[in-house]
Amino acid sequence: MKAKMTRKLGAHAVVIGSGIAGLCSAQVLCRYFEEVTLLERGAEPHDKQPRKEVPQSYHLHALLKGGEQALEQLFPGIVQAMMEDGSTGINGSKDLNWFHHGVWKKRFVGDIVVHLQSRPFLEHHIRLQAEKNSNLRIRCNMLALEPIYDEKKNMILGVQVTEADSSQSTSLYADLVIDASGYGSRFHPWFQTHQLQHPEEKVRIDLCYVSQIYQLDAADRDWSTLLVYPSAPVERNGGAVCRIEGNRHIFTLFGYDSELSHANLNDAESFIAFTKKLPDAMIYNELQGAAPLSAVKVHKVPYIVRHHYEKVRNLPQGFLFIGDAFCRFDPVFGQGMSVAAMEALALEECLVREWKDRARRKDTTGTGISARLTKRFYRRIAKVIDPVWKITIVEDFRFPHVVGKKPFGLSLLQWYTGRIFHRSSQNTDVYHAFIYVMNLLRPVRTLFSPSMLYRILRRGG
Numbered sequence: 001m002k003a004k005m006t007r008k009l010g011a012h013a014v015v016i017g018s019g020i021a022g023l024c025s026a027q028v029l030c031r032y033f034e035e036v037t038l039l040e041r042g043a044e045p046h047d048k049q050p051r052k053e054v055p056q057s058y059h060l061h062a063l064l065k066g067g068e069q070a071l072e073q074l075f076p077g078i079v080q081a082m083m084e085d086g087s088t089g090i091n092g093s094k095d096l097n098w099f100h101h102g103v104w105k106k107r108f109v110g111d112i113v114v115h116l117q118s119r120p121f122l123e124h125h126i127r128l129q130a131e132k133n134s135n136l137r138i139r140c141n142m143l144a145l146e147p148i149y150d151e152k153k154n155m156i157l158g159v160q161v162t163e164a165d166s167s168q169s170t171s172l173y174a175d176l177v178i179d180a181s182g183y184g185s186r187f188h189p190w191f192q193t194h195q196l197q198h199p200e201e202k203v204r205i206d207l208c209y210v211s212q213i214y215q216l217d218a219a220d221r222d223w224s225t226l227l228v229y230p231s232a233p234v235e236r237n238g239g240a241v242c243r244i245e246g247n248r249h250i251f252t253l254f255g256y257d258s259e260l261s262h263a264n265l266n267d268a269e270s271f272i273a274f275t276k277k278l279p280d281a282m283i284y285n286e287l288q289g290a291a292p293l294s295a296v297k298v299h300k301v302p303y304i305v306r307h308h309y310e311k312v313r314n315l316p317q318g319f320l321f322i323g324d325a326f327c328r329f330d331p332v333f334g335q336g337m338s339v340a341a342m343e344a345l346a347l348e349e350c351l352v353r354e355w356k357d358r359a360r361r362k363d364t365t366g367t368g369i370s371a372r373l374t375k376r377f378y379r380r381i382a383k384v385i386d387p388v389w390k391i392t393i394v395e396d397f398r399f400p401h402v403v404g405k406k407p408f409g410l411s412l413l414q415w416y417t418g419r420i421f422h423r424s425s426q427n428t429d430v431y432h433a434f435i436y437v438m439n440l441l442r443p444v445r446t447l448f449s450p451s452m453l454y455r456i457l458r459r460g461g
């Protein structure tokens, strides 16, 4: 983010939740509000350790290139800082060894460098950067309860909060409240009880994640990330290995409505034994002689959900959902953090427009955030989310147990993407185009250009 002239829109903004979406939003808000308060229900994070309030932080978290670029825009210098602290830069098409729909991708030295690290490491660095804002106050052990609502004006005036272990609540007033409290946000039910219903799209996927960190032997490996993806509908379990800081590797197993959910993997022995069930033996082989460095952690994702606030007319002013609180993706595709960072950039665009609108009206009172901001923001982020959501559910619906609203033209899309996956094992142009889309660097439509159609649909290898 470039240092521009100050464009203050109000005295105080509140962000609920200090995950990736909360920290990125706070970074943006610090430039447009005199003071920003970031509320976190959990305790102060302990260095680069996973936080129990963010149970997914024990599992593999890939940062896509599009997300990395968005983070770099928000926090200039963050990638360099992470590299100096142990994050590894790898070639996204050469150092990723990917078994996908029964074939290995054709690896080649491409032009995308992605960085590998654990989720707590990444969050720690984002937080360090955000803390540089002198007008940001992070308040831990502080639970946001419900919005303070002026029904007549249809405006959110702040939020009720309570300190951990306290039965008293206090009012925290703000010009803008951003809910970045994750997929379990308590604010959707609040909206519903206040006649502010919104359409939501839920897809039941019954996904289970099981992860453990290992020290591998010093063998020379020609990959830094290994991904074994199941071929639906027959195979349901997959696995991934990713190098993280401290010369360690995180191993993650995932299963869609599979025996993994009931496997009770509670030690390294049972974890390793399960990897024999994966579509390829490579992960199992890597674990021979490996030393476990952490406990085995399990996380279940019964469903993914997208809230369509962009379709609601009477939303109150001064309150926005962002990150997983707005849309929770299938984590296997590694998009959530990247989209959260991109949404924060979209928030900045909307705040700039809000400021310009005010300047045009010569409004110097500087109070209240207009209803236009809410509409603009949801419309803008719906554009970010839409293609990402569609591309993942097209894949999820390959599993017969998955329940939800199917996208239009599903069978054709699955057939075409299946061709892309197979061609990516033979043709570097196709894999290159796919990897750009997968990293959120180019729109999905680039996979449907005439030259791509020719490469993907022509007969032969």
Ligand SMILES: Cc1cc2nc3c(=O)[nH]c(=O)nc-3n(C[C@H](O)[C@H](O)[C@H](O)COP(=O)(O)OP(=O)(O)OC[C@H]3O[C@@H](n4cnc5c(N)ncnc54)[C@H](O)[C@@H]3O)c2cc1C
Residues within 6 Å of the ligand: 016, 017, 018, 019, 020, 021, 022, 039, 040, 041, 042, 053, 054, 056, 059, 060, 061, 062, 063, 064, 142, 143, 144, 145, 180, 181, 182, 183, 185, 186, 209, 299, 301, 322, 323, 324, 325, 331, 332, 333, 334, 335, 336, 337, 338, 339, 340
């Ligand atoms: C198993 C798994 C694996 C994943 N893998 C990837 C991956 O590879 N790549 C990727 O990009 N994404 C991945 N994701 C998604 C990613 O974790 C999220 O999209 C990302 O963290 C953005 O989340 P967030 O900041 O919106 O919410 P969270 O990270 O969930 O943060 C919410 C924060 O809000 C706080 N909070 C909640 N309620 C309150 C309240 N009432 N008051 C105050 N504080 C509150 C919580 O304590 C927490 O700190 C994965 C998710 C899962 C479940």
